[in-house]
Amino acid sequence: xxxxxxxxxxxxxxxxxxxxxxxxxxxxxxxxxxxxxxxxxxxxxxxxxxxxxxxxxxxxxxxxxxxxxxxxxxxxxxxxxxxxxxxxxxxxxxxxxxxxxxxxxxxxxxxxxxxxxx
Amino acid sequence: xxxxxxxxxxxxxxxxxxxxxxxxxxxxxxxxxxxxxxxxxxxxxxxxxxxxxxxxxxxxxxxxxxxxxxxxxxxxxxxxxxxxxxxxxxxxxxxxxxxxxxxxxxxxxxxxxxxxxxxxxxxxxxxxxxxxxxxxxxxxxxxxxxxxxxxxxxxxxxxxxxxxxxxxxxxxxxxxxxxxxxxxxxxxxxxxxxxxxxxxxxxxxxxxxxxxxxxxxxxxxxxxxxxxxxxxxxxxxxxxxxxxxxxxxxxxxxxxxxxxxxxxxxxxxxxxxxxxxxxxxxxxxxxxxxxxxxxxxxxxxxxxxxxxxxxxxxxxxxxxxxxxxxxxxxxxxxxxxxxxxxxxxxxxxxxxxxxxxxxxxxxxxxxxxxxxxxxxxxxxxxxxxxxxxxxxxxxxxxxxxxxxxxxxxxxxxxxxxxxxxxxxxxxxxxxxxxxxxxxxxxxxxxxxxxxxxxxxxx
Numbered sequence: 001x002x003x004x005x006x007x008x009x010x011x012x013x014x015x016x017x018x019x020x021x022x023x024x025x026x027x028x029x030x031x032x033x034x035x036x037x038x039x040x041x042x043x044x045x046x047x048x049x050x051x052x053x054x055x056x057x058x059x060x061x062x063x064x065x066x067x068x069x070x071x072x073x074x075x076x077x078x079x080x081x082x083x084x085x086x087x088x089x090x091x092x093x094x095x096x097x098x099x100x101x102x103x104x105x106x107x108x109x110x111x112x113x114x115x116x117x118x
Numbered sequence: 119x120x121x122x123x124x125x126x127x128x129x130x131x132x133x134x135x136x137x138x139x140x141x142x143x144x145x146x147x148x149x150x151x152x153x154x155x156x157x158x159x160x161x162x163x164x165x166x167x168x169x170x171x172x173x174x175x176x177x178x179x180x181x182x183x184x185x186x187x188x189x190x191x192x193x194x195x196x197x198x199x200x201x202x203x204x205x206x207x208x209x210x211x212x213x214x215x216x217x218x219x220x221x222x223x224x225x226x227x228x229x230x231x232x233x234x235x236x237x238x239x240x241x242x243x244x245x246x247x248x249x250x251x252x253x254x255x256x257x258x259x260x261x262x263x264x265x266x267x268x269x270x271x272x273x274x275x276x277x278x279x280x281x282x283x284x285x286x287x288x289x290x291x292x293x294x295x296x297x298x299x300x301x302x303x304x305x306x307x308x309x310x311x312x313x314x315x316x317x318x319x320x321x322x323x324x325x326x327x328x329x330x331x332x333x334x335x336x337x338x339x340x341x342x343x344x345x346x347x348x349x350x351x352x353x354x355x356x357x358x359x360x361x362x363x364x365x366x367x368x369x370x371x372x373x374x375x376x377x378x379x380x381x382x383x384x385x386x387x388x389x390x391x392x393x394x395x396x397x398x399x400x401x402x403x404x405x406x407x408x409x410x411x412x413x414x415x416x417x418x419x420x421x422x423x424x425x426x427x428x429x430x431x432x433x434x435x436x437x438x439x440x441x442x443x444x445x446x447x448x449x450x451x452x453x454x455x456x457x458x459x460x461x462x463x464x465x466x467x468x469x470x471x472x473x474x475x476x477x478x479x480x481x482x483x484x485x486x487x488x489x490x491x492x493x494x495x496x497x498x499x500x501x502x503x504x505x506x507x508x509x510x511x512x513x514x515x516x517x518x519x520x521x522x523x524x525x526x527x528x529x530x531x532x533x534x535x536x537x538x539x540x541x542x543x544x545x546x547x548x549x550x551x552x553x554x555x556x557x558x559x560x561x562x563x564x565x566x567x568x569x570x571x572x573x574x575x576x
Contacts, residue, residue: 012249012267012268012269012373013259013267013268014265014267015137015263015266016173016260016264016266016290017264036264039262039263039265042264044573046265047263047265048261051354052248052353053249058502059502062248062354063248064248064249064252064355065251066250066252066255066499066537067237067255067537068254068256068258068259068262069236069254069258071236071536072499072537073531073533080183084532084568086571089154089203091156
C-alpha cells in the first residue's frame with residue numbers, strides 16, 4: 001500500500017482557543033511545530049494534522065491514535081530516539097523530537113522472559 | 119526502588135480511586151494513589167482542574183462535579199503519584215510501576231484497583247483507518263486539550279456517551295454531519311421491562327431525553343436503527359456506510375467517531391488470576407468478588423467500572439465502601455461507625471444502580487458490530503488478524519483465545535488483547551456454538567504494560 005508520507009496534512013482537530021497563552025515547540029519528523037503546552041503528544045499530532053502516527057509491522061498499514069487513554073497502543077511513536085512510546089500518555093515538552101513509528105520497535109521483549117516468574 | 123509500607127495503595131484516579139482515597143484518609147489510613155495520567159480525574163473527569171469556564175460549560179455539570187472530588191482528594195492527605203504506569207500488582211501486596219523511565223515499587227497492606235472502563239471495541243470494516251476514533255477518545259481530546267473536530271463529523275454506534283458527545287459538540291459549535299445510531303425497535307421493547315426500576319433513576323432518564331430533543335431541534339440528521347456499519351477509505355477514513363430503513367447510505371467524512379458502550383478494564387484482575395464471569399447483560403467479563411469488591415480473601419479490592427459498568431457515581435460509592443471495609447480490617451473504624459457508614463453508602467449505591475438494567479438493555483450493542491460476519495474485518499489490531507482467520511483457526515481445532523495466540527499471534531501485540539479480547543471470545547463462542555463462558559479469555563500475565571530491561575535497571 002502506498003502511504004502518503006508528507007509530514008502534515010489538514011488537521012482533523014482544532015484547538016478551541018486559536019491563540020493559546022503558552023506554547024512549546026516540538027520537532028515532528030522534519031518539521032518544527034508549535035503546540036499548546038500541557039497537552040499530550042497524541043493531541044498535539046492530531047491538532048497539527050499528523051495523519052498517521054505509525055506504520056504497522058505486519059502489513060505496513062497506517063494507524064493513528066484510537067482510544068486516547070493508553071489501552072489501544074495505536075499511537076506508538078518514537079520520542080527523543082526512544083521507540084514504542086504511547087503518544088497519548090506523554091506530555092509535550094519544549095524541544096521534544098517525535099517521529100512516526102515505522103514497523104516493529106526495537107524494544108527487547110521482556111514479556112516472555114518475565115513469564116517464568118520475576 | 120522504594121520500600122515504604124503503606125496501609126492502602128490505590129490504582130486509578132477516577133471517581134472510584136479518588137473516593138476510596140478520601141474515605142480511607144478520613145479513617146486515618148496512609149494512602150498512596152497511583153495513576154497513569156499527569157492529572158487527577160480518570161477519564162470521566164479528565165483535565166477537570168485545568169478546564170476553563172467554557173470547557174466546563176460545554177462538558178456540563180456532571181463533568182464539573184469532578185472538581186469537588188479532586189479538591190477533597192488534595193485535602194485528604196493521600197499521596198498522589200502521577201504519571202505512574204502500574205505494570206504489576208501481586209498477591210504479595212506489591213505494586214510495580216514505571217515512573218519517568220524507571221521502575222519503582224511499593225508495598226501495601228491492602229490494595230484497591232480502580233482501573234475503570236474502556237470503550238468497547240467496534241470491529242467493523244475500516245475501523246483501523248486513521249480518522250476513525252472512539253467517541254470517548256474524542257471527548258478525552260476535548261477535556262484534555264480543548265480539541266474539537268475541524269470539519270463536520272459523523273458519530274456512529276450506540277450508548278449514552280454517543281449522545282452526550284453529540285450534545286456537547288453542538289454546544290461547542292461543532293457541526294454534526296450525522297448521528298447514526300444502531301438502537302433498534304426490539305431494543306426498546308427489551309428495555310421497557312426495566313422501566314419501573316429505571317423510573318426511580320428518572321433524573322438520568324430526563325437528561326438523556328433532553329439531549330435527544332436538542333439534536334432534533336438543531337436539525338442534526340439522525341439515522342435511527344442503522345445496520346451494517348462500515349468505514350471506507352484507503353489510507354484514511356473517507357466515508358461511512360450503513361443500511362437505514364432498507365436503503366444503503368454513504369456519508370463522506372474524514373472523521374468518524376465510533377462508540378458502542380464501555381466495558382470494564384479487567385487487565386489487573388485477569389493478571390491476578392481472579393475468577394471472572396461472563397455477563398450476558400453487559401456482554402463482557404466481570405471479576406468475581408465479595409460484596410465489598412474483594413477478590414477471594416486476597417486483601418485486593420476492585421471498585422468502580424473495572425468490576426462491571428456502574429457509572430461514575432456508583433463507582434465513587436464502591437470506592438468508599440471498599441475503603442471503609444479496609445479501615446475496619448485495620449481496626450481504624452469501630453463496629454458501630456462502620457455499620458452506620460456502610461448502611462448510608464449501600465442506600466446511595468442502591469439508588470444509583472437502578473437505571474443500569476434499563477441502560478444495559480436499551481444500549482445493548484448489536485451482534486453484527488461485536489462479532490464481525492465479514493471475514494476481512496480486522497479483529498486483533500496489533501497483529502492484524504481478521505475474523506476470517508479466527509474462524510479458520512476454530513475449524514482446525516482452536517478452542518479458545520489462548521490457542522489463537524499459537525495459531526497466529528492474535529492478542530500478542532502491545533495492547534495485550536485489550537482491543538480484541540472480547541471479540542475473540544464471542545467470535546469463537548459463535549463459531550463453536552458454545553457460551554462465551556465456556557470459551558474463556560486470554561491468560562493475562564504481568565507486566566501488563568510494556569517494560570524494557572533498561573527501565574527495570576534504571
